[in-house]
Structure formats: C-alpha cells, structure tokens
Amino acid sequence: MFALLASPTGILALFSFFFVGALGSLLTRKYDTLANAWSSTLAIMGCIWGLLVASAVMLSGATVSFGVGRAVLPILVISFHSDMLSAFFIFLISLIGLLCSVYGIGYIKHYYGKYDIGVLGFFYNVFILGILLVVTAGNGMFFLIGWEVMSVASYFLIVYDRHEHDNVKAGFLYLVMTYIGTTFIVVSFLLLYKYTHSFDFEVIKHSIALVPASVKNAVFVLATIGFGIKAGIVPLHIWLPTAHPAAPSHVSAFLSGVMIKVGIFMMIRLFLDVLQPIPLWWGAVVLMTGAISSLLGVLYALTEHDIKRLLAYHSIENIGIILLGLGSSLIFTSLHMLPLALLSLVAALFHTLNHAIFKSLLFLSAGSAINQVHTRNMEKYGGLIKYMPYTAFFFLVGSMAISALPPFNGFFSEWMTYQSLFQGIMLSDISIRWMFISAAGALTFTGGLALACFVKAFGIMFLARPRSAEVSHAKESSLSLLIGMGSLAALSLLFGVFSGRVVLLLEKIARGFTIFQSTESYITISNSQAISVNNGFASISGVTFLGIFILLLAVVGIVVRFGVYRRQQLRVGATWDCGTDLAPRMEITATGFAQSIVLIFKGILKPSIQHEIEYQDSETRYLPKSRTVILGIGDVYQSYFYQPLRKIVTLLSLRTKHIQSGNVNTYISYIFIALVIALLTIL
Amino acid sequence: MTSVVWILQFILTPALSPLCIGVIKKMKARFQNRVGASIFQPYRDLWKLLHKDETMSRDASWIFRFAPYIVFTVTLVVGASIPLFALFPSHIMSSDMLMIIYALAIGTFFLALAGLDTGGAFGGFGSSREMTLSALAEGGFVFSLLTIALMSGTTNVFSIAGSGVLAQGQYVLPVFLAFIGFFIVLLAETARFPYDNPATHLELTMIHEAMILEYSGKRLALMEWASANKLLIFSAMGANLFFPFGFAVSVDPQAIIMGIAILFMKLFVFCFVITLIESSMAKFRFFRLPDLLLISFILNAVALGLIYSL
Numbered sequence: 001m002f003a004l005l006a007s008p009t010g011i012l013a014l015f016s017f018f019f020v021g022a023l024g025s026l027l028t029r030k031y032d033t034l035a036n037a038w039s040s041t042l043a044i045m046g047c048i049w050g051l052l053v054a055s056a057v058m059l060s061g062a063t064v065s066f067g068v069g070r071a072v073l074p075i076l077v078i079s080f081h082s083d084m085l086s087a088f089f090i091f092l093i094s095l096i097g098l099l100c101s102v103y104g105i106g107y108i109k110h111y112y113g114k115y116d117i118g119v120l121g122f123f124y125n126v127f128i129l130g131i132l133l134v135v136t137a138g139n140g141m142f143f144l145i146g147w148e149v150m151s152v153a154s155y156f157l158i159v160y161d162r163h164e165h166d167n168v169k170a171g172f173l174y175l176v177m178t179y180i181g182t183t184f185i186v187v188s189f190l191l192l193y194k195y196t197h198s199f200d201f202e203v204i205k206h207s208i209a210l211v212p213a214s215v216k217n218a219v220f221v222l223a224t225i226g227f228g229i230k231a232g233i234v235p236l237h238i239w240l241p242t243a244h245p246a247a248p249s250h251v252s253a254f255l256s257g258v259m260i261k262v263g264i265f266m267m268i269r270l271f272l273d274v275l276q277p278i279p280l281w282w283g284a285v286v287l288m289t290g291a292i293s294s295l296l297g298v299l300y301a302l303t304e305h306d307i308k309r310l311l312a313y314h315s316i317e318n319i320g321i322i323l324l325g326l327g328s329s330l331i332f333t334s335l336h337m338l339p340l341a342l343l344s345l346v347a348a349l350f351h352t353l354n355h356a357i358f359k360s361l362l363f364l365s366a367g368s369a370i371n372q373v374h375t376r377n378m379e380k381y382g383g384l385i386k387y388m389p390y391t392a393f394f395f396l397v398g399s400m401a402i403s404a405l406p407p408f409n410g411f412f413s414e415w416m417t418y419q420s421l422f423q424g425i426m427l428s429d430i431s432i433r434w435m436f437i438s439a440a441g442a443l444t445f446t447g448g449l450a451l452a453c454f455v456k457a458f459g460i461m462f463l464a465r466p467r468s469a470e471v472s473h474a475k476e477s478s479l480s481l482l483i484g485m486g487s488l489a490a491l492s493l494l495f496g497v498f499s500g501r502v503v504l505l506l507e508k509i510a511r512g513f514t515i516f517q518s519t520e521s522y523i524t525i526s527n528s529q530a531i532s533v534n535n536g537f538a539s540i541s542g543v544t545f546l547g548i549f550i551l552l553l554a555v556v557g558i559v560v561r562f563g564v565y566r567r568q569q570l571r572v573g574a575t576w577d578c579g580t581d582l583a584p585r586m587e588i589t590a591t592g593f594a595q596s597i598v599l600i601f602k603g604i605l606k607p608s609i610q611h612e613i614e615y616q617d618s619e620t621r622y623l624p625k626s627r628t629v630i631l632g633i634g635d636v637y638q639s640y641f642y643q644p645l646r647k648i649v650t651l652l653s654l655r656t657k658h659i660q661s662g663n664v665n666t667y668i669s670y671i672f673i674a675l676v677i678a679l680l681t682i683l
Numbered sequence: 684m685t686s687v688v689w690i691l692q693f694i695l696t697p698a699l700s701p702l703c704i705g706v707i708k709k710m711k712a713r714f715q716n717r718v719g720a721s722i723f724q725p726y727r728d729l730w731k732l733l734h735k736d737e738t739m740s741r742d743a744s745w746i747f748r749f750a751p752y753i754v755f756t757v758t759l760v761v762g763a764s765i766p767l768f769a770l771f772p773s774h775i776m777s778s779d780m781l782m783i784i785y786a787l788a789i790g791t792f793f794l795a796l797a798g799l800d801t802g803g804a805f806g807g808f809g810s811s812r813e814m815t816l817s818a819l820a821e822g823g824f825v826f827s828l829l830t831i832a833l834m835s836g837t838t839n840v841f842s843i844a845g846s847g848v849l850a851q852g853q854y855v856l857p858v859f860l861a862f863i864g865f866f867i868v869l870l871a872e873t874a875r876f877p878y879d880n881p882a883t884h885l886e887l888t889m890i891h892e893a894m895i896l897e898y899s900g901k902r903l904a905l906m907e908w909a910s911a912n913k914l915l916i917f918s919a920m921g922a923n924l925f926f927p928f929g930f931a932v933s934v935d936p937q938a939i940i941m942g943i944a945i946l947f948m949k950l951f952v953f954c955f956v957i958t959l960i961e962s963s964m965a966k967f968r969f970f971r972l973p974d975l976l977l978i979s980f981i982l983n984a985v986a987l988g989l990i991y992s993l
Contacts, residue, residue: 381801385744396746405789406782415781425987426833437987439738440829441980448821451788452814455795455862459810464802465742522965538838540779545786548763548777552693553756560752560901564733575740575897588799588807596815600973 005056008066011080011136013088014053014128017046022125029118036108039121039210040167043128050094050132057087058509065138065202081138081201084512085273089135089265090351094362096257097128097493103364103484104250106477110371111248117614120160124251127153134262140189140199147185151178154259156249158243170242177229183228188219203546205274205514216275220282223270224289231263231388232316234293235637241300241315244374245308250484251366252308253360256315261352264322273329273347273513280334284435287327291442296604298449302456302597303605303633305378307366310457314402317446318355321417322348324439328420331432338519340423343533345510346503347416348525353502354409354495358401361488365395368481369461378460378590382467383598387474392462394485399454401492407546409492412499412531415540419442419533420424452597460590467584497542500529591631598633606634631654684787691939692772696762696919699910699950701725701917707961708955714962725911729904737900740801748798749984751898751905757790758912765916766844768804769931780828780838781881784821787916790909791817798894809893816878816890816972820871823979827865830857830986831924844927860986862925867979869917874910875969876960877975888966911947915950922949 004010014249021042028034067079082090104124108117108181130153131148155178189199196204225236232240236276240260244252265287271278297317304310324346341434368391369567370376371386385392401408403416421443422437466472476482495502504525510516526530530541573580598607610630616623659670705722712719739747753871764777791813798810832838834854835846835922849858871878875890884892895906923930926949931942967975 022954143795233744381741385746400789400792403788403792404785405792406785411785415779418781422829422833422838425829434988437984441826444822444825445818447785447788448818451792451821452818455792455799455810455814459796459799459807463744463746463800464807536839537836538779538781540782541777545760545782546775549756552759552763553752556752556756556759556905560733560905564901568734569736571736571738572741573738575742575801577805578716584802584803586804588804588811593807593811593814596811596817596969599814599970600819650890 002056002060005053006060006062006064008064008080010049010053010056011064011082013069013396013434014046015132017042017049018125018129018132021046022122022129025118025121025125027118029122032112032117033373035118035121039118039125040101040105042109043104043125044098046099046125046128047094047098049088051098054087054091054094054541057082058084058091058505061508061512063490063512071672076141077139077200078142078198079138080136082136084509085265085269086135088349088353088506088509089261090132092261092356093128093131093135093258096356097255099484099487100250100254100257100364101479102487103367104248106480107248107367107371108249109478111128114168115160120248121159122156123153127157127251127254131259131262135265139200139221140193140201144182144189146185147182150259150262151175151182154247154251154255157255158247159244160248162249164246165297166242167246170246171241174239174243177236178373178494180674181226181229181236184222185230188222188226191219191222192216197654201269201274208275213279217279217282219275220271220278221603223267224285227263228289229263230320231260231267232293233289233319234296234316235641237293237297237316238637238642241304241309241312244312244315245306247306249363252311252367253363256363257356259359260315260319261322261356263535264319264326264348264352268282268326268345268348271326272333272515273458276515278330278334278335280331280432283327283330283334284432285327285334286323286324286330287435287439290320290323290325290327291439291492292320293317293323294446295442298446298453299597299601299605300633302453302594303607305460306376306378307370307378307381307457307461308363310378310453311362311366314450314453315355315359316364317450318351318359318402321414321443321446322351322355324348324443325351325420325441327415327439328417328424330438331424332420333515335427338516339522340420342507342510342516342519343416343423343522345422345513346506347413347420347551348486349506350416350499350503351410351413353506354401354413354492356406357488357491357495358398358410361394361485361492362398362402362486364481364488365391369395369474371477373468373470375468378457381461381469382471382587383463383465384471384474385462387471387581388462388476391477392458392487392652394489395462396458397492399458403451403454403498405451407493407496407542407549409499411544412496412503412540414443414447416503416531416533419538422538423534432629449597453594456590456593460588460593465582465584467587472619497546498529499542500525500531503531514605540559604636606636608632608634618640684936686689688769688934688939689705689772691943692767693759693763693767695767695943695946696912696915697759697908697934700908700915701729703950703954704911706951707958710955710958711877711962714958725907729908732899732904732907733901735900737902739899740803740897742799742802742828743897746793746796747800748902749785750800751792751902751909754790754795755905755909755912756795757786758909762912762916762919764840766841766927766930767919768946770841770845771772771931771934772841778840780832780840781825783840783920784824784828787913788817790913791833794894794906797898801897804896805889805893805896806988809890810970812890813894813975816871819973819976820868820979823864823976823983824868824872826980826983826987827861827868828920828924830861830983830990831963832857833990834986840924844923844930847927849925849927851868854990857986857989858925860989862921864979864983864986865921865925867975867982869921870957870960871972871976873914873917875914875957877964880966918950918953919946922946922953 015316026038050102063083130150137143196207229236301313329344401410404411421440529543532539704725795810798806832872835843879890933939
C-alpha cells in the first residue's frame with residue numbers, strides 16, 4: 001500500500017479522481033443535488049488520496065519521477081517530478097481542498113436553481129487538478145499547461161456568480177493580469193531553454209552553469225514578476241482584492257489559501273533549487289518586496305469594510321511575511337550561511353502552511369456569515385455571535401491565529417520568521433544589516449496592525465447589537481459547514497501547540513533541496529515540543545504556554561467563583577449611553593474604528609473626503625434636504641503605476657500603427673525585407 | 684525552598700501591583716498638596732469590588748463575560764515569565780521576548796473586543812484608540828527588547844538579565860537609547876500620561892477607562908487588577924532588563940528577601956518617575972501620540988544599528 005501510494009500509479013490515480021469528478025458533474029448537471037453530491041464526493045475522495053500520497057512521499061523521502069506516453073513534440077514531454085517540496089504542496093492542496101469540499105456540500109445548496117451546479121463542480125475539480133499538475137510537473141511546457149488549466153478554471157469560478165456585474169469585471173481583471181504573468185513566465189522559460197536546450201527542470205538545474213549571469217538575472221526578474229502576479233505581491237496585486245471576494249466562499253478560501261501559494265512554490269523551486277548559485281541582490285529584492293507587501297497589505301485591509309476584500313488584503317500581507325522568510329533564505333544562501341538559510345526556508349514553509357489553514361478558516365466562516373446576512377458590507381452586521389455562536393467562535397480562532405497570538409499556529413511561524421530576520425540583523429555587513437532591520441520593522445508593525453484589523457473585523461461583525469434587520473434572521477450554519485470550519489480551527493490550534501513536530505517535518509522537506517542536503521541544523525526540538533533556534537538563542541514552547549495559561553485560568557476562575565462568592569447578584573440591563581435611547585447607529589462603525597489609523601498613515605493611503613449637500617431651495621441654500629459624505633482611499637497603484645503604464649502602451653501602439661497601412665504591397669515588401677534579413681543572418 | 688521561589692515568582696506580580704498603583708496615587712496626591720488615600724487603598728478597592736453585585740449589558744456576549752478572566756490570566760502568565768527578584772526560575776519556555784510581547788497582545792485583543800461588545804458609543808471608541816496605539820507601539824516594543832537581546836546573544840528575558848554584558852562601556856549608548864524607547868512604550872501600553880489619563884472618565888480623552896466602562900463587580904476588579912499587573916510587568920521589565928543588578932543569587936531566605944527589597948526599590952523609582960511625568964505635563968492630543976511612538980521606534984532602530992558599528 002505504502003509503495004503503491006508513493007509511485008507513479010498513486011499520483012496518476014490522484015489526478016483521475018478529479019478528472020472523473022469533473023466529467024461526472026457535467027454529466028449530472030440536470031440534477032442539482034446529484035451534481036453536488038458527485039463533485040463533492042469525488043473531490044473529497046481525491047483529497048484524502050492526495051493526503052495519503054503526500055504523506056507517503058514525505059515519509060519515504062523518495063522522489064517520484066516519471067514520464068507518460070511518448071513525447072508528442074520534442075519539447076512537450078508529459079513528465080512528473082514529485083519530490084519533497086511537491087509532496088508538501090500536494091499535502092497542503094489536499095488538506096485545504098478536503099475541508100473546503102466538505103464545507104462546499106452544504107454551502108453550494110444556496111445556488112440550487114439559481115446557477116448550474118454541474119458547471120461549478122466541473123470547474124472546481126478541474127481547478128484542483130490544475131494546481132496538482134502545476135506542483136508535480138517536471139517539465140516547463142507541461143507545467144505551463146497545468147498553469148493554464150488552473151488559471152482558466154479559476155477564472156470561471158470567479159465569475160460563477162455572474163449576475164453581479166462587479167464579479168464579471170473582477171474576473172476580467174484577473175484574466176488580464178494572469179496572462180501578463182504567464183507571458184513573463186514563458187519568456188523566462190524560453191531564456192533558460194536557449195542556453196540549456198531543455199524545458200525539464202532537472203536538466204536545467206544540472207546544466208545551469210551554461211547560463212550566463214546576465215541571463216540568469218533576467219530570468220529572476222521575469223520569474224519574480226510572473227509568479228509575483230499570481231502570489232499577489234505589491235504592486236502586482238490589484239487583481240487579488242477584487243477576484244478573491246467574487247468567487248463562492250469555499251473557492252475564495254481555496255484561492256487565498258492555496259492558489260497564491262503556487263507562485264511561492266515556483267519561486268522556492270526556481271531560486272533555491274534550479275537556479276543556484278544566486279547573487280545576493282536577488283534575496284534583497286525578495287526581502288524588500290516581502291516587507292512592502294506585508295505592510296501595505298495590512299494597511300489596505302484596515303481601510304476595507306467589505307469582509308472578503310479585507311481578508312483578501314490580508315492574503316497579500318501574509319504572502320509578504322512568507323517572502324520575508326524566503327528572502328532571508330536567499331540572502332543567507334548567497335552568503336554561504338546554509339544553516340541560517342535552512343532556518344529561514346523552514347519559517348517560510350511553515351507560514352505557507354499556517355496561512356493556508358487560518359485564511360481558509362476565515363474565508364469559510366465569513367462565507368457562512370455572508371450566506372445568512374446576504375451582504376459583504378461589515379457595517380450591516382453586528383451581534384452575530386448570538387445568532388451564529390459556532391461560526392463566531394471559529395472566526396475568533398482564525399482571527400487570533402492570523403494576528404499571531406499564541407498558542408495558535410500563526411504565532412509560531414511568525415516567530416520563526418522573526419528569528420531568521422534577527423539572525424540577519426546580527427550579520428556584520430552594514431547594508432545587509434539595515435535591510436534586515438527594516439524588514440523586521442515592517443514585520444512588527446504588520447503584526448500590530450493585523451491585530452487592530454481583526455479586532456475591527458470580529459468586533460464589528462459579531463459583537464454588539466445588530467445594525468440591520470437581516471442579522472436577526474440569521475441562523476447557525478448547517479453541519480457540513482461547521483465540520484469544515486471546525487476542523488480548520490482545530491488544526492490551527494494543533495499546528496500551534498505541536499509546532500515542534502511540524503517544524504521537524506518541514507525541515508526534512510527543506511532538506512530535500514540539493515544545497516541543504518548536508519547542512520547542519522540550527523533548530524532543535526526538545527521533548528516538550530519546545531523549538532530552539534541557534535544553540536538556545538531563542539526557544540519557545542506552545543505546550544508549556546498553553547499549559548501554564550490553562551492552569552492559571554482555572555485557578556483564577558475557581559478562586560473568583562468560589563473564593564469570593566457571597567451570593568452576589570448578576571443584574572442584566574441596558575448599556576449606559578448617557579440616558580439616551582440606544583440605537584444601532586450609536587455603535588462604532590468599521591470605518592470609524594479604522595479612521596484614526598487611516599489618518600495616521602494618510603501619506604500612503606491618501607484618504608479622500610467628499611461632501612455633497614442637496615438644498616431644499618437651491619437658490620437660497622439655507623435648508624439642506626440631504627447631506628452625503630463619501631470617504632475614499634486613493635488608489636496609488638492605479639494613478640502612479642498602471643495609468644502611466646497604460647499611457648506608454650497606448651503611445652507605443654499609436655506609433656507602431658503607422659506601419660499598418662492596409663496596403664497589400666507594403667505587407668509584401670515587409671515580408672521580403674524580413675526574408676532578406678533572415679537569409680543574411682543565416683549566411 | 685525552590686517551590687517557595689516558584690510560588691513567589693507566580694504571585695509576586697498580582698500581590699505587588701495594587702501597591703504600585705497606590706504608591707503612584709499617593710505621590711500624585713502629595714504633589715498636589717493633598718494628603719491622599721493610603722497606599723493600600725487599591726487593595727481595599729479590589730476587595731470591595733470583588734464582593735459587589737454586578738450589572739451587565741443585555742447586549743453582552745460570552746466575550747464580555749470571559750474577557751476579564753483571560754486578560755487577568757495573561758498578565759499572570761507574563762508576570763511569572765519575567766525576571767522579578769531572582770534569575771534561577773528561568774527554564775520556563777514562555778520567557779521568550781516575542782512570546783511575552785504577543786502574550787500581552789492577547790490581553791489587548793480581548794480587552795478591545797470587550798469594549799466593543801456592549802455596543803455603547805464609548806467602548807467602541809476606546810477600543811479603536813487602544814488598538815491604534817498598541818499597533819504603533821509594537822514596533823518600538825519589539826525593537827527595544829531586540830536591542831538588548833542581540834547584545835546579550837539570547838532572546839530569553841532571564842538570560843538577558845543574567846548576561847551582564849549591558850554594563851560594558853561600548854553598550855552604554857545603545858542601552859540608553861533602547862531604554863528611552865522602551866519607556867515611551869511603557870507609558871503607552873500602561874495607559875499613562877501623555878497617552879491616557881488613568882484618573883478621569885472624561886469621554887473625549889479616555890482610552891482604557893472607556894473600554895471597561897460597562898464592567899462592574901468582580902469583573903471590574905479583575906480588569907483593574909490586570910491593568911495594575913501590566914504596569915508592574917512593564918516596570919519590572921524596564922528595571923530588570925535594562926538595569927540588571929541586585930538579583931538573589933542563591934535559594935536562601937536572606938538572599939531572596941534582599942532580592943525582593945531591591946525589586947521594591949527599583950519599582951519605587953519607576954513609580955516616582957511616572958508620578959513626576961503625570962504631575963508635570965498634560966495629556967497629548969491623540970494625533971500627536973503616533974509621533975511619540977515613532978520616536979521610540981526610531982531610537983530603537985538607531986540603537987540596533989549602533990550595537991555593531993562600535
């Protein structure tokens with residue numbers, strides 16, 4: 001069984017689950033329930049199989065590499081290459097896919113009769129299949145096919161709710177950005193092909209010495225932009241906050257939790273494995289991109305009051321944190337400090353895993369709330385904790401995890417990222433040290449602002465009194481939704497408390513890289529699950545913290561309950577508001593909560609305020625009929641990056657238009673000139 | 684005897700913290716030419732509150748009910764994880780500086796949620812202001828501890844206090860800068876002047892008091908006690924990490940009593956400085972506070988840069 005799982009058959013069987021799932025749901029599309037059951041069941045079975053395959057590969061440590069069929073074209077070989085890193089990502093995809101699919105069973109029901117369930121099931125399965133192809137492909141051309149499958153399927157999932165005009169627009173933006181990204185990726189692969197004569201990653205890796213340094217640098221820039229668009233780094237992120245919210249919630253969870261990580265996967269694969277050795281500035285670029293993305297991501301999240309957009313911006317922030325780990329790893333590799341590079345890579349992988357868990361949890365619980373309240377605008381929520389107690393609890397767990405509060409998983413990966421940055425600050429080179437200092441500074445502010453943002457999100461959505469009538473009709477979600485969210489919440493705690501175990505496993509995965517094979521480890525795990533870094537420079541234990549905390553909480557609870565109890569009464573009354581009648585409008589709003597932070601960072605966020613007053617009599621202008629205040633955030637990327645870019649493109653297009661005369665003779669002369677030039681270069 | 688040390692380590696923070704508040708209040712009263720209440724008055728207040736009936740808002744959820752317990756317990760955990768009077772209870776794994784900072788953030792998180800939970804106009808604004816300040820204070824907090832952590836070669840706060848390198852000549856300037864940075868954060872995190880006025884319920888200015896406005900009875904007692912604990916934790920960290928001397932070196936009663944006496948003296952100095960600040964300056968306007976926190980961050984960043992260039 002074990003041998004079967006970690007074999008070509010096991011991996012091909014994995015794909016067939018999703019393939020059958022996709023085809024079956026198309027065939028059963030006439031019947032909503034059947035299509036839902038078919039697609040969800042097959043996806044769940046596929047994901048369970050994926051978990052088994054991934055565990056088998058990770059435990060055996062063997063690389064599964066194989067080709068299928070004969071080469072259709074000399075450059076397109078259907079070849080799979082599943083090493084430890086691929087297995088880790090298969091694990092991640094299957095884990096999140098499993099719980100999202102379980103959640104989906106119940107969640108999809110509200111689309112019955114409105115949209116075609118069979119089509120949703122088809123694209124959902126194809127999407128997972130595409131991501132799995134991407135992380136297992138051993139050949140660049142085959143990789144691109146998987147990449148396209150993934151992108152197209154995700155596009156159709158984003159525009160699934162097509163009656164909303166905004167969703168269609170978001171989908172289009174996503175498609176455009178994806179294709180720009182793919183172009184960059186194709187060019188970088190072609191550059192590598194030119195010098196190594198192969199699209200196979202293994203072959204490229206072994207003949208990387210043939211590639212000149214300048215070409216390698218070009219490949220780095222192209223790949224960073226190409227994969228950075230998918231990962232959502234600032235300023236290439238503009239598609240992310242509109243596209244992720246548009247999809248159905250269980251797909252949003254999958255997009256934010258898993259799909260953007262594929263960009264990270266390829267960056268790790270290329271920069272740490274295929275293109276080694278690398279110059280120092282690559283790492284510096286990645287590190288600074290991470291710092292900027294994390295800080296700006298969280299700042300924009302604070303300004304949002306659309307809950308799903310808020311979560312999408314937090315994905316940008318967390319991608320930034322992952323890049324901080326990856327960037328430090330790259331810098332340490334260039335400086336030949338491999339133990340530190342290993343430590344940073346483990347931090348990046350750990351945060352990748354943790355972010356997938358808590359971000360899916362947040363998207364799923366936000367989705368349940370949206371399903372009941374029928375709006376994504378947080379200002380219409382309030383008091384939901386009384387109507388949906390479990391959902392509220394799961395959202396709270398997710399909030400604590402993403403704000404890096406111990407003992408949840410987010411804290412431990414952020415702690416490890418901090419440790420790798422601290423090690424960088426201790427380097428002797430002044431400029432490198434200041435780079436690490438600014439990265440660590442960005443991370444500290446990110447942590448604090450994320451906490452503020454989630455106090456806002458949880459507090460405004462779930463606490464206090466309902467701000468709209470919709471809330472009081474809300475009911476707790478159905479069982480399948482609760483199972484999906486509950487399992488993720490439990491994982492969030494478990495991966496925090498037993499972080500020592502997880503870190504050991506991740507280190508084993510990172511050792512799968514050629515450069516780390518015989519690297520000494522800076523991480524030690526004690527019996528009590530404590531993680532120690534760099535000979536006791538820092539150590540931490542989730543179990544101990546949780547143990548002491550629960551013990552003391554129990555002591556405090558018991559002492560207060562029984563020690564000072566003198567038959568005190570608990571009276572329930574109205575909240576004190578200076579004697580006025582309490583109205584929902586007296587509660588603080590999401591906008592108001594974040595306004596002071598927005599004003600403090602007004603240099604970056606460029607808040608705008610616009611007053612409109614309509615008068616009873618426009619001549620005299622004494623008695624106003626209605627007043628409107630519109631608060632907005634300036635879109636710096638639009639005005640300083642994309643607009644100028646668009647202008648340049650338009651200008652160039654206008655210039656090149658001149659050669660398009662429409663006259664056939666001119667075109668024939670063009671062909672003739674091209675032919676002459678071609679002949680001359682060949683001769 | 685070791686168990687006595689451990690018990691002391693756990694109960695010293697909650698046992699001493701009301702005294703700190705009492706001493707500050709007494710000194711402030713003397714500065715204002717008043718006699719002032721006894722320095723033990725905060726203990727009596729807590730005792731009184733613990734035995735009173737409670738009134739709770741009907742909008743409050745379990746967050747509001749449980750927050751005081753969580754907030755108070757967090758301060759107990761952190762209070763037990765920092766060096767107080769001796770360095771030998773040091774092998775607990777919650778003494779990492781980042782663990783301490785983020786554990787304190789749990790308290791802030793639930794405090795702010797409790798402020799939002801009753802749906803009053805005051806609580807929400809209190810939470811908003813508190814989260815704004817604590818978000819901006821975090822940079823200075825992490826960096827000030829990081830500066831001395833890097834000098835000592837460890838992030839465990841007990842090992843930092845025990846390393847003894849901070850007194851070396853070349854480290855005096857960075858330690859001094861980091862301490863100034865830390866002290867600014869101390870004032871912000873413990874809701875003192877110029878950030879917050881602990882003595883008033885004036886709605887335009889209050890931050891911490893606004894969040895706990897709806898509490899009464901034993902839950903109010905826990906919240907007040909927790910904020911006193913936080914003051915003691917920050918003072919003790921400032922005193923013992925930046926001026927690490929006078930710890931008990933052995934487990935005999937005399938040394939321990941000496942260690943506690945020195946802790947008393949250090950805390951008294953901190954209380955005196957806080958009193959001096961509160962008696963001599965006015966609260967800042969809210970939007971001037973970020974500048975102060977930014978100064979703290981920059982001072983610490985400079986301190987970090989100075990460590991190695993000497």
